[in-house]
Amino acid sequence: SIRCTRNGTPINGVLLEYYKVNLQGKKAKVALVAIMHKLINYIFAVLRNQTPFELRNPKIHKQMFLENTSQNSAA
Numbered sequence: 724s725i726r727c728t729r730n731g732t733p734i735n736g737v738l739l740e741y742y743k744v745n746l747q748g749k750k751a752k753v754a755l756v757a758i759m760h761k762l763i764n765y766i767f768a769v770l771r772n773q774t775p776f777e778l779r780n781p782k783i784h785k786q787m788f789l790e791n792t793s794q795n796s797a798a
Contacts, residue, residue: 725758737778
C-alpha cells in the first residue's frame, strides 16, 4: 500500500518511494498501475517459491542477488 498511517509513517515504504519516483515522470494513474503491477509480481513470486513475503530494500536485494549469482557462477 502506498498510503501512510495517521502519524505519517508509510505502510510500505518501498512501494511509497517507488510511487514517488514514478510520479516525477508519469501521471498519477500510470504510477499507481506500476505499483499494482509490482504487487502482482510479489504475489506470484510468493506463490511460485512457496515462501513467506519478506520486505527488502531494493538496494539490499540487488546486493544479495549479485552475491548469490557470483557464488553460483564460481561453483
